[in-house]
Amino acid sequence: MNKHPETLISRNLEKLLVSYEQHRGTNFIDERRLPEAVIIHRVMEDLLEILFPGSSGKREITSENLPYVIGDMLNQVRCALKDQILLAYKHECKIISCREETCEFNADKAVETLLDSLSDIRTILKTDVKAFYEGDPAASSPEEVVISYPGLKAMAIHRIAHILYQLKVPLIPRIMSEISHSQTGIDIHPGAVIGDGLMIDHGTGVVIGETTVIGRNVKIYQGVTLGALSFPRNACGSLIRDQKRHPTIEDNVTIFAHATILGNITIGENSLVGSNVWLKEDVPKNTMVLSEQPKMTFRSVRKEKTDI
Amino acid sequence: MNKHPETLISRNLEKLLVSYEQHRGTNFIDERRLPEAVIIHRVMEDLLEILFPGSSGKREITSENLPYVIGDMLNQVRCALKDQILLAYKHECKIISCREETCEFNADKAVETLLDSLSDIRTILKTDVKAFYEGDPAASSPEEVVISYPGLKAMAIHRIAHILYQLKVPLIPRIMSEISHSQTGIDIHPGAVIGDGLMIDHGTGVVIGETTVIGRNVKIYQGVTLGALSFPRNACGSLIRDQKRHPTIEDNVTIFAHATILGNITIGENSLVGSNVWLKEDVPKNTMVLSEQPKMTFRSVRKEKTDI
Amino acid sequence: MNKHPETLISRNLEKLLVSYEQHRGTNFIDERRLPEAVIIHRVMEDLLEILFPGSSGKREITSENLPYVIGDMLNQVRCALKDQILLAYKHECKIISCREETCEFNADKAVETLLDSLSDIRTILKTDVKAFYEGDPAASSPEEVVISYPGLKAMAIHRIAHILYQLKVPLIPRIMSEISHSQTGIDIHPGAVIGDGLMIDHGTGVVIGETTVIGRNVKIYQGVTLGALSFPRNACGSLIRDQKRHPTIEDNVTIFAHATILGNITIGENSLVGSNVWLKEDVPKNTMVLSEQPKMTFRSVRKEKTDI
Numbered sequence: 016m017n018k019h020p021e022t023l024i025s026r027n028l029e030k031l032l033v034s035y036e037q038h039r040g041t042n043f044i045d046e047r048r049l050p051e052a053v054i055i056h057r058v059m060e061d062l063l064e065i066l067f068p069g070s071s072g073k074r075e076i077t078s079e080n081l082p083y084v085i086g087d088m089l090n091q092v093r094c095a096l097k098d099q100i101l102l103a104y105k106h107e108c109k110i111i112s113c114r115e116e117t118c119e120f121n122a123d124k125a126v127e128t129l130l131d132s133l134s135d136i137r138t139i140l141k142t143d144v145k146a147f148y149e150g151d152p153a154a155s156s157p158e159e160v161v162i163s164y165p166g167l168k169a170m171a172i173h174r175i176a177h178i179l180y181q182l183k184v185p186l187i188p189r190i191m192s193e194i195s196h197s198q199t200g201i202d203i204h205p206g207a208v209i210g211d212g213l214m215i216d217h218g219t220g221v222v223i224g225e226t227t228v229i230g231r232n233v234k235i236y237q238g239v240t241l242g243a244l245s246f247p248r249n250a251c252g253s254l255i256r257d258q259k260r261h262p263t264i265e266d267n268v269t270i271f272a273h274a275t276i277l278g279n280i281t282i283g284e285n286s287l288v289g290s291n292v293w294l295k296e297d298v299p300k301n302t303m304v305l306s307e308q309p310k311m312t313f314r315s316v317r318k319e320k321t322d323i
Numbered sequence: 324m325n326k327h328p329e330t331l332i333s334r335n336l337e338k339l340l341v342s343y344e345q346h347r348g349t350n351f352i353d354e355r356r357l358p359e360a361v362i363i364h365r366v367m368e369d370l371l372e373i374l375f376p377g378s379s380g381k382r383e384i385t386s387e388n389l390p391y392v393i394g395d396m397l398n399q400v401r402c403a404l405k406d407q408i409l410l411a412y413k414h415e416c417k418i419i420s421c422r423e424e425t426c427e428f429n430a431d432k433a434v435e436t437l438l439d440s441l442s443d444i445r446t447i448l449k450t451d452v453k454a455f456y457e458g459d460p461a462a463s464s465p466e467e468v469v470i471s472y473p474g475l476k477a478m479a480i481h482r483i484a485h486i487l488y489q490l491k492v493p494l495i496p497r498i499m500s501e502i503s504h505s506q507t508g509i510d511i512h513p514g515a516v517i518g519d520g521l522m523i524d525h526g527t528g529v530v531i532g533e534t535t536v537i538g539r540n541v542k543i544y545q546g547v548t549l550g551a552l553s554f555p556r557n558a559c560g561s562l563i564r565d566q567k568r569h570p571t572i573e574d575n576v577t578i579f580a581h582a583t584i585l586g587n588i589t590i591g592e593n594s595l596v597g598s599n600v601w602l603k604e605d606v607p608k609n610t611m612v613l614s615e616q617p618k619m620t621f622r623s624v625r626k627e628k629t630d631i
Numbered sequence: 632m633n634k635h636p637e638t639l640i641s642r643n644l645e646k647l648l649v650s651y652e653q654h655r656g657t658n659f660i661d662e663r664r665l666p667e668a669v670i671i672h673r674v675m676e677d678l679l680e681i682l683f684p685g686s687s688g689k690r691e692i693t694s695e696n697l698p699y700v701i702g703d704m705l706n707q708v709r710c711a712l713k714d715q716i717l718l719a720y721k722h723e724c725k726i727i728s729c730r731e732e733t734c735e736f737n738a739d740k741a742v743e744t745l746l747d748s749l750s751d752i753r754t755i756l757k758t759d760v761k762a763f764y765e766g767d768p769a770a771s772s773p774e775e776v777v778i779s780y781p782g783l784k785a786m787a788i789h790r791i792a793h794i795l796y797q798l799k800v801p802l803i804p805r806i807m808s809e810i811s812h813s814q815t816g817i818d819i820h821p822g823a824v825i826g827d828g829l830m831i832d833h834g835t836g837v838v839i840g841e842t843t844v845i846g847r848n849v850k851i852y853q854g855v856t857l858g859a860l861s862f863p864r865n866a867c868g869s870l871i872r873d874q875k876r877h878p879t880i881e882d883n884v885t886i887f888a889h890a891t892i893l894g895n896i897t898i899g900e901n902s903l904v905g906s907n908v909w910l911k912e913d914v915p916k917n918t919m920v921l922s923e924q925p926k927m928t929f930r931s932v933r934k935e936k937t938d939i
Contacts, residue, residue: 023743024709028702030750035684035697038757040773043685044692049778051688068343069351072359072410076352081343086336093332102688106774127331134338141346152554152562153512153533155493157348158414162357163497165504185771189779196781197814198505200527202833202853204769217510219816220528220546220836222853222888225769237510237530237548238836240853240888246768254768272530272548272583275888275906287932290583291601293907293924307926308601310615316595376651377659380667380718384660389651394644401640435639442646449654460862460870461820461841463801465656466722470665471805473812506813508835525818528836528854545818545838545856580838580856580891598891599909616909618923624903 047105055190058096061088062175063168066137067161089130097126100184107185125182129175136174142212142231143170150214150234165199166215173203180205207241210266217272224261230284233264236272244278244295265300355413363498366404369396371479374445375469397438405434408492415493433490437483444482450520450539451478458522458542473507474523481511488513515549518574525580532569538592541572544580552586552603573608663721671806674711677704678791679784682753683777705746713742716800723801741798745791752790758828758847759786766830766850781815782831789819796821826882833888840877846900849880852888860894860911881916 035042043049060071065088069076076084104118147160147167154160160167176191188205196202200219203209207223210231215221217237223229227241243260262276265284270276274292282288283300292306343350351357368379373396377384384392412426455468455475462468468475484499496513504510508527511517515531518539523529525545531537535549551568570584573592578584582600590596591608600614651658659665676687681704685692692700720734763776763783770776776783792807804821812818816835819825823839826847831837833853839845843857859876878892881900886892890908898904899916908922 023746024702024705027705027746027749028698031681031701031705031753032698034750034753038753041683041753041757041760041777042692043683043774044697045694046685048691049685049688049774052778053689065339067349067351069354069357072357073361075356076350078353081352082336082340085339086332089332089335089339130331130335133335134342137339137342137346137349141349144349149562152551152564152566152568153514155497155564158351158357159494159497161349162360162494163501165501186775186778189771189775193779193781196816196835200504200508200816200835202835206769217530219504219508219510219530220854222833222835238528238546238854238889242888243768254765256768256771258768260768272550273546273581273889277906285932290585291599291907292927294927298929301932302929303932305928306924307928308614309617309925311600311602312613312615313606313610316593316609316611373647375657375659377662377665380665381669383664384658386661389660390644390648393647394640397640397643397647438639438643441643442650445647445650445654445657449657452657457870458862460859460872460874460876461822463805463872466659466665467802467805469657470668470802471809473809508812508816525838527812527816527818527838546836546854580858581854581889598893599907616922617925619908619910620921620923621914621918624901624917624919 043106047108048102049106050099050102050186050190052190052194054095055099055187056194058092058099059172059175059191059194061092061095062133063171064088065092065133066140066171070161093126093130096129097122100125100179100187103185103187121182121184125179125184128182129178132178136171136178139174139211140167140171143167143214146212146214146232146234147216151216166201166218169195169199169201169203169215169218170209170213173205173207173209176205177207177209207261220273226259226279227261228263230264230266230268232267234269236270236274236290238273239270240275240277242275242277351414355416356410357414358407358410358494358498360498360502362403363407363495364502366400366407367480367483367499367502369400369403370441370483371476372396373400373441374448374479378469401434401438404437405430408433408487408495411493411495429490429492433487433492436490437486440486444479444486447482447519448475448479451475451522454520454522454540454542455524459524474509474526477503477507477509477511477523477526478517478521481513481515481517484513485515485517515569528581534567534587535569536571538572538574538576540575542577544578544582544598546581547578548583548585550583550585659722663724664718665722666715666718666802666806668806668810670711671715671803672810674708674715675788675791675807675810677708677711678749679787680704681708681749682756682787686777709742709746712745713738716741716795716803719801719803737798737800741795741800744798745794748794752787752794755790755827756783756787759783759830762828762830762848762850763832767832782817782834785811785815785817785819785831785834786825786829789821789823789825792821793823793825823877836889842875842895843877844879846880846882846884848883850885852886852906854889855886856891856893858891858893 064071101122104121144157144160148154148157172195176188180188192205201221203223204225206225207227209229212232214234220238222240224242241262247255249255259279263281267285268282270288271290274288276294278295280297282298285301286298287303289305292304372379409430412429452465452468456462456465480503484496488496500513509529511531512533514533515535517537520540522542528546530548532550549570555563557563567587571589575593576590578596579598582596584602586603588605590606593609594606595611597613600612606612680687717738720737760773760776764770764773788811792804796804808821817837819839820841822841823843825845828848830850836854838856840858857878863871865871875895879897883901884898886904887906890904892910894911896913898914901917902914903919905921908920
C-alpha cells in the first residue's frame with residue numbers, strides 16, 4: 016500500500032479517461048456547461064422570498080424598503096435564472112442544434128414569462144395557505160403554514176417549475192422539483208396541472224406523476240400515489256413518452272393517507288378516497304370509496320415478542 | 324423580448340406591490356422580523372453537539388477542553404436562541420398585542436427552561452440510543468447510532484422542540500420539527516408526548532400527530548402513521564384545534580412498517596401491531612394484531628411484462 | 632428570570648459535566664476525533680463529479696482540462712477521504728485496540744481500493760442510467776437522469792459506500808448511506824449487494840436492508856421495503872447481527888409501489904410483485920404476484936364530508 020500516491024492517482028486517471036471515452040451520456044465533456052443545482056436552489060429561495068416577503072426572516076421588510084428589496088431581488092433572479100436557463104438551452108443545442116440567438120431569445124422569454132406570472136402565483140398560493148390552515152387542526156396560524164409547512168413549500172416550487180415546464184425549458188423544471196422532493200419528501204413532476212387550494216398534509220412519500228390533472232380545493236395526505244398503471248410502448252418496444260397516463264382528480268376531492276390511484280382515470284368531484292385504498296377505476300362524483308378492512312386476528316404475544 | 328430589462332422588473336414590481344396589498348397573511352411587511360430557519364438550524368446543531376459532545380467530529384473534545392467548549396456553546400445557544408424566540412413572541416404580539424417586557428420575560432424563561440432540561444434530555448436520549456442498538460441487528464455500535472441514525476436525530480430534536488412547545492413558544496417548535504422532518508423524513512409534531520427508549524427504525528414516512536401519547540420502550544418502523552381519524556368542527560364549521568385526536572401507545576408496544584393507527588384510541592402495553600395493519604379501534608394489552616393477508620394470485624408473466 | 636446569565640450557564644454546565652460522566656457511549660470525549668459528516672459529504676460530491684464529469688455544472692469540463700480537473704479531484708478525494716477513514720479506524724481502536732500503523736495501513740488500503748474501483752463503478756452506473764431512461768416515460772433524456780434523479784444518486788452513493796463496507800471501514804459507509812437517505816428518502820444499507828441496472832423510481836420510503844441481494848435489471852418503485860421478518864437472538868437474548876435476514880431478488884424482477892417483502896426469501900427471475908403486496912414466502916421465477924383487491928364500498932358522501 017505504501018506505493019507513491021502519484022501512482023495511485025495517475026493509474027486511476029488513465030482508467031477513468033478511458034471510461035469517459037467509452038461511456039458517453041454519463042459525462043458532459045466539451046458540452047457547454049450544465050445548469051448548476053446550487054445556483055437554481057438560491058434562485059428558488061429568492062423567488063420564495065419574493066412570493067412571501069419577510070418569510071425567510073433574513074431581513075426585516077417594511078413599507079419603506081419593500082419596493083427596493085423586492086425590485087433588487089427581481090433583478091437578481093432575472094440575471095441568475097436567465098444564465099441557468101440559457102445553459103440548459105445551449106446544452107440541448109448540443110443535441111438538437113439550433114441558432115445561438117434562439118437560445119438567447121428562448122431564455123429571455125422564459126424568464127419574462129415567469130416574472131410576469133409571479134403575482135398570479137401569489138394569488139393561487141394564498142388559496143393554498145388557506146386550504147392548509149382550514150384543513151389542519153395542528154396549524155396554529157396561516158403564518159405558521161407559510162413559514163414551516165413542507166406541503167406549501169412544495170406547492171410554491173411546483174407552481175414556479177410548472178411554468179418553465181410549459182415553456183419546454185430543458186432540465187431546470189425537473190431540477191427545481193427534485194430540490195423540492197429532497198427537502199419535503201413530496202415528489203411532484205413539474206408537468207402536473209394543479210388547481211387552486213391544494214393541501215398536501217405531512218406529504219412524505221406523496222408522488223404526483225407528470226400527466227396528473229388536479230382540480231380545485233383537493234386534499235392529499237402522506238404517502239398518496241397518483242401514478243401510472245402501465246407504460247405503453249411503440250412498435251419498436253420503446254416507451255411512448257407524451258401520453259396521459261396519470262389520474263384526473265376533480266374539485267373538492269380528498270385522498271387519505273397511502274391511497275394509491277393508478278392510470279388515466281377520473282375521481283369525480285367531492286369524492287373521498289379512504290386511507291390505503293388502491294384504485295385503478297373511475298370514481299363517480301360525491302362518492303366515498305373505502306376498502307373493506309381485511310379481517311384482523313388478535314392473539315396473545317407472550318412468547319412471540321420478537322416475531323412479527 | 325428585447326425589451327429593456329427595467330421594464331420587465333418595474334412592471335412586475337408594480338404588480339407584486341399591489342398583490343402584497345391585497346393578499347395579506349402571506350407576507351410579513353411592517354411586522355417585526357420573523358425567526359430565521361437558518362439560525363434555528365445552527366442552534367439545533369449546537370444543541371446536538373452539547374447533547375452528544377464530539378459527535379459532529381467538528382473538533383476534538385478532551386477532558387481538558389470539555390468545560391470550556393461546552394460552556395462556550397451553552398452561551399452561544401443562549402444568545403442566538405433567545406433572539407429567535409424573542410422574534411417569535413414579538414411577531415405574535417402583532418396579533419395579540421402585549422407589553423414588550425412580557426416578550427423579553429417569556430423569551431428568557433423559555434431559554435432558561437430549555438437549558439435547565441438539557442441534562443435530563445441527555446438521560447432520556449441515552450435510553451433511546453440503547454433502544455436503537457438493541458433493536459436493530461444492523462447497528463454495529465451505539466456510537467454508529469448516535470452518529471448516523473436519522474431516527475435518533477429526530478428524537479433528539481423532538482425532545483428539544485417539545486419543551487418549547489409546552490412553553491407555548493410560537494413558530495419555533497414547528498420550525499425545529501420541520502428541520503428534522505426535512506432531514507429524516509420523520510414527521511413528529513412538537514406536541515407529541517413521547518416516553519423513554521423510543522426506537523424509530525428507517526423512519527421515512529413516519530407521521531406522529533400533535534396529540535399522540537407514546538409510553539416507554541416503544542418501537543416504530545418506517546411509514547407508520549399515528550394520525551387523526553376525523554376533525555370535529557364547531558357550530559361555525561371551523562376546526563376545533565385543541566382536542567385529543569391521535570392515538571395513545573402504551574409501554575413496550577411495537578408497530579411494524581406502514582401500519583396506520585388513527586383516532587384517539589389506545590394500544591395496550593406489550594402489544595404488537597403488524598405491518599400494514601389499519602386500526603381505528605382500541606387494542607388490549609399483550610395482544611398481537613395482524614391483518615389477514617389478502618389472497619394472492621400467482622400467474623405467469625410471459626406477455627404482460629410491462630403491465631402491473 | 633433576570634438572573635445573571637453566568638448563573639444559568641454555569642449551573643447547567645455543571646449538570647452536563649456530571650451527565651457526561653454518568654452516560655458514556657453518548658459522548659466522545661478523550662477519544663480520537665470522529666469522522667465529520669460535512670467533510671464526507673464534500674468528498675461524496677467530488678466523487679459524484681469524478682463519476683459524472685461536468686454533471687454538477689460547477690465548472691465546464693473540456694477535453695483539454697479533463698485530465699487536470701479529474702486528476703486534481705482524485706488527489707483531493709484521496710487526501711480528505713484518507714483522513715476521515717483514518718479517524719474512523721482510530722476511533723474503533725479505542726474499543727478494539729490495535730497498532731497505530733495498522734490504522735494507517737488500512738486507511739491507505741481502503742482509499743486505494745475505492746479509487747481503483749471508480750472506473751468499474753462508472754461502467755455499472757451507466758447501466759443504471761440506461762435502466763432509468765428506458766424505464767421511466769417521464770425521463771426526457773439520460774442527461775436528465777444523471778442530473779436530477781434521486782434514485783440514480785442513491786445508487787451512485789451506495790456503490791461507493793458498499794466498497795468501504797466490504798473493507799469493514801467503520802462508521803463511514805453508514806454515514807454515506809445516511810447522507811443519501813436524507814437527500815433522497817431512499818434508505819439502502821451499505822451492506823446490500825446490488826447488481827447492474829437497478830432502477831429505483833421516485834424512491835421516497837424505499838428501504839433495502841443490510842443482507843439484501845439484488846440481481847441485474849431490477850426495478851423498484853416508491854415505498855418498497857426489502858426488510859427482515861424477525862430478529863433471531865442468541866441464548867443471552869441479544870441480537871445475532873451477521874445473518875442473512877433480508878430478501879434475495881433475482882434478475883429482471885419488478886417490484887411495484889409500497890410492496891413489502893420480508894425475510895430471507897427469494898423472488899425468482901423475471902417475476903413481478905404488484906403494488907401493496909405483502910410477501911414473506913418465496914416466489915418462483917416468471918411469476919406475477921398480485922394481492923386480491925379488498926372489496927371496496929362506494930357510498931354517497933353528502934353528510935360525512937369531514938369523516939374519513
